[in-house]
Structures are given as C-alpha cells and as structure tokens.
Amino acid sequence: MAQAQEPLLIKRYASRRLYNTETSDYVTLDDIAGFIRAGREVKIVDLKSGDDLTRQFLLQIIAEHESRGESVLPIAVLNDLVRSYTSQAQSVVPDFLAMSFDMLKQGQSAMMENMSAINPMASMPGFEAMRAQQEAFMKAMTGGLGKGWSGPSAEEEDAPTPAREEDELSQIKRQLAELQNKLSKL
Structure with missing residues (x-):
C-alpha cells in the first residue's frame, strides 16, 4: 500500500453484535477475518466502555480456525505459548x-x-x-x-x-x- 490506511473501526454493542462504522452494517467474525486477509487493519472497541477488544477478537478468530481443523499452529508451539505466559520468556x-x-x-x-x-x-x-x-x-x-x-x-x-x-x-x-x-x- 502506498499510504497507511486508518484501521477499520468495528464497534461491539451491548448485544454483542459487531458494527462496521465505514459501511454502517453489522459484521461477523468471518467478515473481520476477511478484512484482515485483504490487508486491512481492524480495531474493535466496546461501544459503552471504549475498551479495545481487538486482541480478544483476533484470538477468537484464530481459535475458531484451529477448532475447524484449519491448523496452522503445531501443538508444540501452542504448548510453548502457554508456557511463555507463566515464565520469564x-x-x-x-x-x-x-x-x-x-x-x-x-x-x-x-x-x-x-x-x-x-x-x-x-x-x-x-x-x-x-x-x-x-x-x-x-x-x-x-x-x-x-x-x-x-x-x-x-x-x-x-x-x-x-x-x-x-x-x-x-x-x-x-x-x-x-x-x-x-x-x-x-
């Protein structure tokens, strides 16, 4: 990309629905994964609190792909990641x-x-x-x-x-x- 694009802002409503602020419509996790695959950065925020929920939703997308058998992360890597949360690493x-x-x-x-x-x-x-x-x-x-x-x-x-x-x-x-x-x- 020639110029940096602003992240696509997705708002999560109290009903847990995700709202695309650019197109003014509701989106799913699959839609968000599609935006990312297309090279777009996303930012997901809670409408009420303003908390940044991006990391939580990206991890959820990865977990859903892994659970459907679309494994990219070997078990050894997942184990090492879990260990890294409780160590100096x-x-x-x-x-x-x-x-x-x-x-x-x-x-x-x-x-x-x-x-x-x-x-x-x-x-x-x-x-x-x-x-x-x-x-x-x-x-x-x-x-x-x-x-x-x-x-x-x-x-x-x-x-x-x-x-x-x-x-x-x-x-x-x-x-x-x-x-x-x-x-x-x-």
Missing part, C-alpha cells in the same frame, strides 16, 4: 514471533524476486497471476505481524557478492521446501 516471545514472521516474509519476497529474475517460467503466460496468488497467500499467512521491518539495512543494500547470492538462494530453497512440507501436511 513472556517478554521475549512477542519479539521472537514478530522477527520470525519478518524472516518468513523476507524469504518469500526474495524467492519471488529470484524466481522472476532467473526462472524461464517468468515469461510464461499466467506466471504473474501465480506470483500474485503466492504473495496474497503469504500476506494472509503472516497477517499484520512484523510490520516493523522497513526494508534492507544499508549493509544489505550493497551489491551482493556471488557467494552471498548463492547462500541466500540456498536458504530460500530450504525455506521453500519447509513451507511446501508444512502445506502438504495441511
């Missing part, structure tokens, strides 16, 4: 998760750039549509986590060496294989 976990999603997005971006730069398929009809679908998938998978990344550092901007390019390509191939393995398990 609580302060480290959010930063770790944000950095992990940043790395995933960076790897995806680099992979897509390399595919179009060195892949003969890039000139084939439909390749751009496939690339757009993969980018949309990554956007949906990573949601709004890790928005703090602002691009490569000054050192990374320097002309890459052939060895560094080879190392990055190997790393991207490994990450792609891991993602394909995870997707095949889903």
Whole structure:
C-alpha cells in the first residue's frame, strides 16, 4: 500500500453484535477475518466502555480456525505459548514471533524476486497471476505481524557478492521446501 490506511473501526454493542462504522452494517467474525486477509487493519472497541477488544477478537478468530481443523499452529508451539505466559520468556516471545514472521516474509519476497529474475517460467503466460496468488497467500499467512521491518539495512543494500547470492538462494530453497512440507501436511 502506498499510504497507511486508518484501521477499520468495528464497534461491539451491548448485544454483542459487531458494527462496521465505514459501511454502517453489522459484521461477523468471518467478515473481520476477511478484512484482515485483504490487508486491512481492524480495531474493535466496546461501544459503552471504549475498551479495545481487538486482541480478544483476533484470538477468537484464530481459535475458531484451529477448532475447524484449519491448523496452522503445531501443538508444540501452542504448548510453548502457554508456557511463555507463566515464565520469564513472556517478554521475549512477542519479539521472537514478530522477527520470525519478518524472516518468513523476507524469504518469500526474495524467492519471488529470484524466481522472476532467473526462472524461464517468468515469461510464461499466467506466471504473474501465480506470483500474485503466492504473495496474497503469504500476506494472509503472516497477517499484520512484523510490520516493523522497513526494508534492507544499508549493509544489505550493497551489491551482493556471488557467494552471498548463492547462500541466500540456498536458504530460500530450504525455506521453500519447509513451507511446501508444512502445506502438504495441511
């Protein structure tokens, strides 16, 4: 997005109904999940108290997907998350998760750039549509986590060496294989 968009304001009424202030209609959790997948930030507030309920509703959306068998979070990760709430790790976990999603997005971006730069398929009809679908998938998978990344550092901007390019390509191939393995398990 060229410019930052204001978060979509959703108000929760006493009746527990959710109201979209932009379109003046009621929405469901599935609607809110759709807004987020489309790249829109949301803010959910209680109409009466003004309390920010966004985190509570995002967790509810994740829980509903997980309970329907659309599992993204392995049991080991869920166990570690539960443990982090009662340990010293609580302060480290959010930063770790944000950095992990940043790395995933960076790897995806680099992979897509390399595919179009060195892949003969890039000139084939439909390749751009496939690339757009993969980018949309990554956007949906990573949601709004890790928005703090602002691009490569000054050192990374320097002309890459052939060895560094080879190392990055190997790393991207490994990450792609891991993602394909995870997707095949889903």
